[in-house]
Amino acid sequence: MAKALTAIIAGGGLGGLATAAALARTGWRVTVYERQNELRANGSGIYIWENGLRVLEVLGAYEDAVRDAFRGTHFEQRDNHNAIIESAAIPPDRRLMTTWRSQLLGALRDACLRAGVEIVTRAEVIGATPRGELRFANGETQRADLAVGADGIWSKVRETLGLELLHEQTLEGALRTMIPAEPGDFAAGDTGKYIENWNGTRRLLITPVTQQHTYLALTCPSTDTAARNTKVDKPLWKESFPEWSHLIDRIGDEVSWGVYSTIKCKAWSSGRSVILGDAAHAQPPNLGQGGGMAMQNGLALATALKDVSTPQEIPDALEQWEQRERDIVEHCQKWSCLYGEVTFLPDEVRTTVIRNAMAHPWVAGQVFRAANHQPTGAGQ
Known part of the structure; x- marks a missing residue:
């Protein structure tokens, strides 16, 4: 053998x-x-x-x-x-x-x-x-x-x-974090969707992972020092994506940044x-x-x-x-x-x-x- x-x-x-x-x-x-x-x-x-x-x-x-x-x-x-x-x-x-x-x-x-x-x-x-x-x-x-x-x-x-x-x-990088999911996070017509939102050079990707957890990726150029801070400036990001303020508010301390x-x-x-x-x-x-x-x-x-x-x-x-x-x-x-x-x-x-x-x-x-x-x- x-x-x-x-x-x-x-x-x-x-x-x-x-x-x-x-x-x-x-x-x-x-x-x-x-x-x-x-x-x-x-x-x-x-x-x-x-x-x-x-x-x-x-x-x-x-x-x-x-x-x-x-x-x-x-x-x-x-x-x-x-x-x-x-x-x-x-x-x-x-x-x-x-x-x-x-x-x-x-x-x-x-x-x-x-x-x-x-x-x-x-x-x-x-x-x-x-x-x-x-x-x-x-x-x-x-x-x-x-x-x-x-x-x-x-x-x-x-x-x-x-x-x-x-x-x-790349010039662009991302803040990545997981947040708890809650009933009512998505409008009825949005259930089942992965949603990528754009505003200027900032982007918010919303990714359901389980019924209890949602993954967020907040992307921006590395030169956007206010937006890239891992101590997330929630008012800044909510200004860019007001419709998703309820998700941004739930971001905790475990946030990573990388290009x-x-x-x-x-x-x-x-x-x-x-x-x-x-x-x-x-x-x-x-x-x-x-x-x-x-x-x-x-x-x-x-x-x-x-x-x-x-x-x-x-x-x-x-x-x-x-x-x-x-x-x-x-x-x-x-x-x-x-x-x-x-x-x-x-x-x-x-x-x-x-x-x-x-x-x-x-x-x-x-x-x-x-x-x-x-x-x-x-x-x-």
Whole structure:
């Protein structure tokens, strides 16, 4: 009986855990190294579109990930007068669910453990080599048939492998927080909607997550110092979005601020070491696909390596995986960036642009191409 191939993964986030579970389900022996004391999700709520849900189904994490999750019926944009710009119905066969990011992470963790993945915490990776090695802050080195860098935007694996081509941070950032939901938060016609409100360069995204919780993202340029303060200036934000004052009033002390990153790489692998997720292709969250792309690429990677029987075959399999997956990932990244640019248009111009663009089938197809994508390894 052939000895199982081994993989070591830097990063216990969504991409790292999805990759670990997918590899383990095909017979690999996998170890995940997480630098924090425990697996911990950054952020509050998360969007999971149809492509991400399909990956979760393959990994056996779907039921745990979406338990009590909110399933929306429409995604709606509104202008600075609270008038509807565009209200897009979400087709029943193109699901969109929102849940706690920590719940999704926990579901992937449990899927990993069921598949036999070992998870090691307090293990900080500071580099990698093309030989399938990870180097740690304590001076140790681990080697396997495959090394994976799923270690986020500031990836040390990407840096030491020399793969980065571009890393840009956006002018726009977001305050993120979860508030308690209450009866009457939404008018009767707004039930079931995700609502994105625009006013100047400020934006308020309202995302129900469960019946008890609603996720708010308050976005603005990083130069808007009054609006970006994590001690939220509620009168300021209520002035911009008076119709949602009752939600803004409920914002508590647990508020995070961050700008977005866009990362492009000359390649996603070097030898028997590979990067994925934010380490390889970070994007602004405007299409809600950062987590989806990471999980989708992890499943695709495991699918590409499923029939590999020796370490020598791995580099060619990694190249083929990248060639197959790059187009959809870069498409999603490009359109996420394009969507963010409408932030800086005058209100009336933005309204016209969004309304006319989203009414065109070609544009709508580009925006939702990733959500409608059949992930490699899913449904096959």
